[in-house]
Amino acid sequence: MWYSLTKLTKELFNPIYCCTATLHNVRALLKLLAKKRKDLRLVVMSATLETQKFASYLNTPSIFQVSGRTFPIDVYTSAQPISDYIEATVDAILQIHFEEADGDILAFLPGQEDIEDVQ
DSSP: OGGGOTTOOEEEESOOOOOOHHHHHHHHHHHHHHHHOTTOEEEEOOSSOOHHHHHHHHTOOOOOOOOOOOOOOOOOOOSSOOSOHHHHHHHHHHHHHHHSOSOOOOOOOSSHHHHHHHO
16 A cells, blocks of 8 residues: 555654644654554654653654753743744844843744745
8 A cells, every 4th residue: 555655664753743734644644654564663853742642642662762962941932922923033033132141042933934934
């Protein structure tokens, strides 16, 4: 059947946590593949993924976790919904850049086009 992807032996997914229709479909496909292909090894990378819940979704007990380095971070969020999140992201980055101490800024956006718009 088409979804067995017999030539595929390993696949790496990063990030898997985004909420887009495409990634919902990818997760569903991964579930089908994990059920059908016991030889398939999936590597899923995410700093925020709930590993037990995702492993349960895939019906697999195998979880290998690698702890990364942790650094102190400040999280900035909006209390209100924002209609133009691209502009709000740029404004927030500039505000942090000019008003806070030196450091790196990491902004999470839903898609590649959004990232390119912010750049």
